[in-house]
Amino acid sequence: QVQLVESGGGLVQAGGSLRLSCAASGRAFSRYGMGWFRQAPGKEREFVAAISWSGGSTSYADSVKGRFTISRDNAQNTVRLQMSSLKPEDTAVYYCAADKTWLGSRLDPATGSYDYWGQGTQVTVSS
Numbered sequence: 001q002v003q004l005v006e007s008g009g010g011l012v013q014a015g016g017s018l019r020l021s022c023a024a025s026g027r028a029f030s031r032y033g034m035g036w037f038r039q040a041p042g043k044e045r046e047f048v049a050a051i052s053w054s055g056g057s058t059s060y061a062d063s064v065k066g067r068f069t070i071s072r073d074n075a076q077n078t079v080r081l082q083m084s085s086l087k088p089e090d091t092a093v094y095y096c097a098a099d100k101t102w103l104g105s106r107l108d109p110a111t112g113s114y115d116y117w118g119q120g121t122q123v124t125v126s127s
Contacts, residue, residue: 002026002098002116009094009121012086016125020081022096022118030074033104035114036081038092038123045095047109049081059107064090086125093120 008020020036035050049070050059058070067086072079079096097114099106106113 002029002032002100004096004098004116004118006094006096006118006121009123011124011126014086014088014125014127016086017082017084018086018123020083020094020096020121020123022079022081024077024079024098026077028100029077029098031102031104033099033101033106033108034070034072034079035097035099035108036070036079036094037097037111037114038090038094039120040092043092045111047111048094050107050109051079052105052107053103054105057105057107059109061109083123086123088125088127091123091125093122095120 003025005023036048039045051070055072069082096118098116100115
């Protein structure tokens with residue numbers, strides 16, 4: 001079992017930056033692929049970024065490519081999402097998720113491929 005807790009959300013002006021963190025419990029974390037997703041009001045949850053268990057592979061949604069960076073620190077059981085050049089359309093609740101496939105490197109954008117979810121952190125970008 002893995003428990004995930006996101007932090008770092010907040011209110012920021014367009015063009016600004018935020019760094020989200022996801023703290024994970026459990027020793028298996030370092031062997032799981034991880035993802036970030038977001039959900040805006042009235043919309044479905046959508047893929048943002050994913051990272052393999054080793055951190056050697058990453059994948060991004062086209063809408064955030066070049067602006068967001070996903071990273072992980074397995075020694076600290078943490079995955080981060082550095083967000084830059086934020087836009088009002090980035091406003092959403094952001095969730096981290098773990099894919100419990102052992103040595104996961106699927107970088108799957110489908111929500112159904114992830115087994116554990118955090119409670120989410122709100123990001124609001126004002127224009």
